[in-house]
Structure formats: C-alpha cells, structure tokens
Amino acid sequence: DAGITQSPRHKVTETGTPVTLRCHQTENHRYMYWYRQDPGHGLRLIHYSYGVKDTDKGEVSDGYSVSRSKTEDFLLTLESATSSQTSVYFCAIRPDRAGQPQHFGDGTRLSIL
Amino acid sequence: AQSVAQPExxxxxxxxxxxxxxxxxxxxxxxxxxxxxxxxxxxxxxxLKYITGDNLVKGSYGFEAEFNKSQTSFHLKKPSALVSDSALYFCAVRFDNTDKLIFGTGTRLQVFP
Known part of the structure; x- marks a missing residue:
C-alpha cells in the first residue's frame, strides 16, 4: 500500500456533533485529497491540498472544512454533522510529477444518526 | 460541463x-x-492510465484499456476473466492543468465460475 492511514476506520455519531477525520501519509507527497463515496455517485471530491496550508474546494465542500499544518497530515472536519453526511470517506495522495495516479487509503465509514 | 460516464x-x-x-x-x-x-x-x-502515446495501454492483473479520441472512450478490457476480478471498477479523468480527478459512478463486474 501507498503509506496512507485513515483514522478512525469507523465512527458513529449524532446529528449536530463535530467530527474530525484524519489522513496520515508517509510518502511526503505534496497533494492530498478528501472524497466521499455514495451509491450512484461514485467518488466526489470534497477538498484537496497542494501543500502545507494550501487547500481548495472540491465539488461537494459545503459543510466541510480542512486543515493541513504539516505535510503528512490532512484533516477533514464536519463542524456540525448532518445525516446527509453519512458516507464512506476516502483520502488520497499524489506525487508532484504530472500524470501520476492518486493512491487511496482504506476509508472511514461514518454514520450520523 | 466536463464529465465521465460509465453506462453500465x-x-x-x-x-x-x-x-x-x-x-x-x-x-x-x-x-x-x-x-x-x-x-x-x-x-x-x-x-492503469493513459497520458499520451500508444492508444492501447496495459496495466496490472492482465487488464488493458483502449483510448479512442474520436469516440471519447477509454474502455477497460481483459482477454480472459477470473472470478477474482469480481469488484467495483471506476473510470476517472484528469484535465489539463488541474489537480483534480472526476470519477464515473462505477461498474460492478461479476465473474461467474
């Protein structure tokens, strides 16, 4: 595997609570991504980072924030979780060189009741 | 709009x-x-990936894909399917000068013995 660890792997929480998911890499890659996977939608990009403290929004960023204070960690925060954010969340990393594929972690299954 | 379709x-x-x-x-x-x-x-x-060059690309586990510019297609193929190939397959596209991928909705491949 590409040296990506997501934590926690499973989480159940209640509507309105804050949730933070962590992605940790050991590859020293510049680019990191957060996706959500839902049936019928494939993977949709939430936010991505192109360096420490450099982030940008993806197509489904509402209700999510991210932070990257060091190269190896990329945090995804749901400030006030809603049931519509129940999903499987994947982190991915990519080397700098153009044309290189993204490599994915094994995901976090998040259930919001 | 830029998009990816997996029709099946x-x-x-x-x-x-x-x-x-x-x-x-x-x-x-x-x-x-x-x-x-x-x-x-x-x-x-x-x-596997296609960036430029030969339209037929070979990848892992005996898979290959053919890029067809006129039909804007990139179909995944394998000459002889294995039961262990049963899985969910995603096509993704990255566009010039972006750091992002757009994913199709996925195709579930079922190989019967």
Whole structure:
C-alpha cells in the first residue's frame, strides 16, 4: 500500500456533533485529497491540498472544512454533522510529477444518526 | 460541463470469457485517463492510465484499456476473466492543468465460475 492511514476506520455519531477525520501519509507527497463515496455517485471530491496550508474546494465542500499544518497530515472536519453526511470517506495522495495516479487509503465509514 | 460516464451499473461475464467495462468522457483539452478497482471494504487501487502515446495501454492483473479520441472512450478490457476480478471498477479523468480527478459512478463486474 501507498503509506496512507485513515483514522478512525469507523465512527458513529449524532446529528449536530463535530467530527474530525484524519489522513496520515508517509510518502511526503505534496497533494492530498478528501472524497466521499455514495451509491450512484461514485467518488466526489470534497477538498484537496497542494501543500502545507494550501487547500481548495472540491465539488461537494459545503459543510466541510480542512486543515493541513504539516505535510503528512490532512484533516477533514464536519463542524456540525448532518445525516446527509453519512458516507464512506476516502483520502488520497499524489506525487508532484504530472500524470501520476492518486493512491487511496482504506476509508472511514461514518454514520450520523 | 466536463464529465465521465460509465453506462453500465453491472457487467456479468463467465470465467474465461473476455470482459469489457465501458467509459466515455466529455472534456475540453487533453485528458489524462485512469482506471481503478475497488474490493469490498478497501480503497481504490490503481490499474492503469493513459497520458499520451500508444492508444492501447496495459496495466496490472492482465487488464488493458483502449483510448479512442474520436469516440471519447477509454474502455477497460481483459482477454480472459477470473472470478477474482469480481469488484467495483471506476473510470476517472484528469484535465489539463488541474489537480483534480472526476470519477464515473462505477461498474460492478461479476465473474461467474
């Protein structure tokens, strides 16, 4: 595997609570991504980072924030979780060189009741 | 709008027969094209990519894909399917000068013994 660890792997929480998911890499890659996977939608990009403290929004960023204070960690925060954010969340990393594929972690299954 | 389509939700094939999983895209500019496979409770695994050059690309586990610019397609193929190839397959496209991928909705491949 590409040296990506997501934590926690499973989480159940209640509507309105804050949730933070962590992605940790050991590859020293510049680019990191957060996706959500839902049936019928494939993977949709939430936010991505192109360096420490450099982030940008993806197509489904509402209700999510991210932070990257060091190269190896990329945090995804749901400030006030809603049931519509129940999903499987994947982190991915990519080397700098153009044309290189993204490599994915094994995901976090998040259930919001 | 830029998009990726996987027209088949599921493909069924007998073991030993050839398989094809279809992908078409709509893009301006030169696309980078990728195929990924996902096994249950795992992240996406990179199979192959097309950046430039030969239209027939060979990848992992005996898979190959053919880039067809006139038909804007990038179909995944394998000459002889294995039961262990049963999984969820995603096509993804990256566009010039972006750091982001757009994923199709996925095709479930079922190989029967």
């Amino acid at each position: 939700d599921q493909v069924n094939v007998a073991e030993g027969n050839p398989l094809t999983v279809k992908c078409t895209y709509s893009v301006s500019g030169n696309p980078y094209l990728f195929w990924y496979v996902q096994y249950p409770n795992r992240g996406l695994q990179f199979l």
